[in-house]
Amino acid sequence: TWSTRPQRILRAVQQSATRGDPRSVVRAIDQFCRHKEWAMNVGDEKGCILDSVVSELNPSTVLELGTYCGYSTVRIASLLPPHAKLITLEFNPDFAAVARQVIAWAGLQGKVQLVEGASGDWIPKMKEQFGVKTFDLVFLDHWKDRYLPDTKLMEECGLLRKGSILLADNVICPGTPDYLEYVRNSPRYKSQYFKSHLEYTKAEDGLEKSVFLG
Numbered sequence: 705t706w707s708t709r710p711q712r713i714l715r716a717v718q719q720s721a722t723r724g725d726p727r728s729v730v731r732a733i734d735q736f737c738r739h740k741e742w743a744m745n746v747g748d749e750k751g752c753i754l755d756s757v758v759s760e761l762n763p764s765t766v767l768e769l770g771t772y773c774g775y776s777t778v779r780i781a782s783l784l785p786p787h788a789k790l791i792t793l794e795f796n797p798d799f800a801a802v803a804r805q806v807i808a809w810a811g812l813q814g815k816v817q818l819v820e821g822a823s824g825d826w827i828p829k830m831k832e833q834f835g836v837k838t839f840d841l842v843f844l845d846h847w848k849d850r851y852l853p854d855t856k857l858m859e860e861c862g863l864l865r866k867g868s869i870l871l872a873d874n875v876i877c878p879g880t881p882d883y884l885e886y887v888r889n890s891p892r893y894k895s896q897y898f899k900s901h902l903e904y905t906k907a908e909d910g911l912e913k914s915v916f917l918g
């Protein structure tokens with residue numbers, strides 16, 4: 705096959721979605737991944753939970769760990785208030801290149817800063833590089849064994865404030881047991897599980913929403 709799956713997802717967006725219309729970009733990716741090729745986007749069912757958390761919080765500063773093709777980046781950015789900023793980290797240059805084009809097709813490049821690099825390297829530099837004080841919302845959707853170390857790193861770097869929300873994908877499938885144990889047992893978090901399904905399937909999965917208590 706001449707292309708990669710992310711490139712085929714981008715082509716589906718360019719062929720089926722309307723430029724500047726984020727909802728049509730989300731729909732095009734969901735259609736492609738449900739009917740043509742499965743891909744690890746948060747998907748439409750968990751995506752609605754993501755949308756409700758973002759809309760309720762109305763965050764000014766958002767961090768996303770693991771951009772992949774930019775599906776959740778587009779969902780989140782399309783719901784942000786005018787001056788809000790979303791920083792999304794992606795260390796695979798091919799995925800980052802696709803995500804940039806998906807985000808641009810949705811017309812959201814003004815709200816999104818896609819940073820090519822590893823979360824472990826960039827989290828300690830957020831304040832000095834991007835003038836970020838703290839994040840109102842962090843969406844974790846990168847390597848599952850990195851959720852916990854990166855959460856501890858964000859705490860150590862002072863990037864979380866009383867009331868910051870961590871929203872984690874895949875806490876059941878593939879699963880993030882050490883992270884779940886931490887946020888559910890630490891006195892510094894109030895955690896809540898939103899039961900759903902693995903994107904485009906009937907398997908159980910869910911999002912964990914954890915409020916940092918300071």
Ligand SMILES: CNc1ncnc2c1ncn2[C@@H]1O[C@H](/C=C/CNC(=O)c2cc(-c3ccc(F)cc3)cc(O)c2O)[C@@H](O)[C@H]1O
Nearest residue numbers: 744770772793794795796799821822823845846847850878
């Ligand atoms: C470690 N620091 C990092 N810094 C920056 N980017 C990072 C990154 N780790 C990973 N990434 C990037 O995030 C993305 C990785 C996501 C990992 N996600 C999954 O493995 C995943 C996997 C499944 C899945 C579920 C069931 C199954 F049978 C097969 C797969 C479902 C999901 O929703 C998933 O999110 C890639 O784009 C990768 O390049």
Ligand SMILES: [Mg+2]
Nearest residue numbers: 746845873874
């Ligand atoms: Mg995921």
